[in-house]
Amino acid sequence: MKSTHVIFLCLGSSIYHMELGNDTQISEFLLLGLSDVPELQPLLFGLFLSMYLITVCGNLLIILATISDSHLHTPMYFFLSNLSFADICFTSTTIPKMLVNIQTQSKVITYAGCITQMFFFILFAGLDICLLTMMAYDRYVAICHPLHYTVIMNPQICVLMILVSWVMSALHSLLHSLMASQLSFCTHVEIPQFFCELNPVVHLACSDTFLNDVVIYLTAMGIAGSSLIYVLYSYSKIVSSIRAISSAQGRYKAFSTCASHLSVVSLFYCTSLGVYLSSGATQSSLLSAAASVMYTVVTPMLNPFIYSLRNKDIKRALKPLSKEEK
Helix, strand or coil: CHHHHHHHHHHHHHHHHHHHHHHHCCCEEEECCCCCCHHHHHHHHHHHHHHHHHHHHHHHHHHHHHHHCHHHCCHHHHHHHHHHHHHHHHHHCCHHHHHHHHHHCCCEEEHHHHHHHHHHHHHHHHHHHHHHHHHHHHHHHHHHCHHHHHHHCCHHHHHHHHHHHHHHHHHHHHHHHHHHHCCCECCCCEECCCCCCHHHHHCCECCCCHHHHHHHHHHHHHHHHHHHHHHHHHHHHHHHHHHCCCCHHHHHHHHHHHHHHHHHHHHHHHHHHHHHHCCCCCCCHHHHHHHHHHHHHHHHHHHHHHHHHCCHHHHHHHHHHHHHHC
16 A cells, blocks of 8 residues: 555656646736726827837937937937937837737737847846946046046947947846746736736746846846946036036036936836835736836837937937928
8 A cells, every 4th residue: 555655646746747847838928918997908009109109209310310410429429329229129129019919909928929028128128227327427527527538438438338238238138038938837927017027927937936036136236226326426426516617507508417317317217126126016016017117118208308309419410300301
């Protein structure tokens, strides 16, 4: 009897592991989106489609303006055009899929599609962080060390900074995507988001996610946290330098530039860090989704207005483009 009992235990254990192994080969996830109310779906579709088109068109105009006008071939506008490109790609990783799901009344995203979306989302989010940091450094050098600006921010250095940002962001994204792909997922595959965000996906796993959580926290603090600290430090130096400017008009112009950049930095960093550092992600899914909308959709859409449409140089560069369209 004992031997028979042992055999049944072994067979049961084998079947359990086979079933668990089959559970890891899930073919799709379900994106719950922002609302399940049918009456709200057309409103959400129209709202997010409009925001996406504004984001793409506005940022494309920035890129075209900086390319066409030789007066804008400076480090500040070079970083700005790269930020616009990153913002277009950033929103394009999430919003089109969300619009397709609303239109087809489907919440499905394939497993491979989810991991791929996660990779590109983290890639362009990291690139945004790097570019915002570089733009703060550019303003710091321009205001605090104006005599050395052309030497420090030469074209070779600017291109190198962009390349390093791409490599760092790609490695960071690859790390999280590979770690997420190694997790085991059971029957519960509903993501309380409108896209495959890292934190919700990781917390759906039925295997141990301790290492994933540690890496998420460390990279969030190491990349986004340190970048935010540097931005705040650089702007504290900028404010000290601006206060020493004798011209009231010069002080106003410098303060206006700082306020615009800091508003976008605060919006992006606070919402993104809030999502990734919130310990109760599953208990505050609605709040997390709202914060995600702020830094994935609203911030990239506001980029053309805050950085460019109030800028006289950009307006001058856009005039020939508007005449050509007419």
